[in-house]
Amino acid sequence: MKLEAGGWKGKRGTALVQDEGDAAFIRRATRALAETGQYEIVTLRAGDTPIAAAIVLRHQDRAFYFKLGVDERFAKFSPGVQLTLDLTRHLCADPMIASADSTASPDHPMINPIWRGRFAIGDVLIPLGNNDPALALIHAALVSRQFALDLARRSTRLLRAWRHGR
Numbered sequence: 001m002k003l004e005a006g007g008w009k010g011k012r013g014t015a016l017v018q019d020e021g022d023a024a025f026i027r028r029a030t031r032a033l034a035e036t037g038q039y040e041i042v043t044l045r046a047g048d049t050p051i052a053a054a055i056v057l058r059h060q061d062r063a064f065y066f067k068l069g070v071d072e073r074f075a076k077f078s079p080g081v082q083l084t085l086d087l088t089r090h091l092c093a094d095p096m097i098a099s100a101d102s103t104a105s106p107d108h109p110m111i112n113p114i115w116r117g118r119f120a121i122g123d124v125l126i127p128l129g130n131n132d133p134a135l136a137l138i139h140a141a142l143v144s145r146q147f148a149l150d151l152a153r154r155s156t157r158l159l160r161a162w163r164h165g166r
Helices: 008-012 020-035 072-077 079-093 133-164
Strands: 039-046 049-059 062-070 099-101
Touching: 020 039, 020 049, 039 079, 049 072, 049 079, 062 072, 062 079, 072 079
Parallel strands: 062 099
Antiparallel strands: 039 049, 049 062
């Protein structure tokens, strides 16, 4: 968290340590996750000096690359990119990991050339009670959405095949 706060995230005010609640939550969560092997900190060093570090969260066979921090004094050497490349090799070699996500924004300039795919992660919480009628409606909406996406994909493939078949 110190590396993150010492760079542009700290200047912008988005570093975890700058919000007492966020920092306390991450400290509690990482301690709890470390006890079950679901958390690790990956670090890139120049000698004894940490120049990039990130949190990796694990859930079942997935890994989530979370919160990268870099020492801005080493910016010209792209320590965040170097750490990401090392982490990519590390995760690809880990037989326990089937997939990984960067948790970066959709058009992230650093991560996109390295990790092209994204998991769909929801960020809406709808409090519902047991047997709430809204559950059936939400389920129907999700099934309909998936059907529409599948139909669009199939249609796109058919159109491309038709175009190339000319």
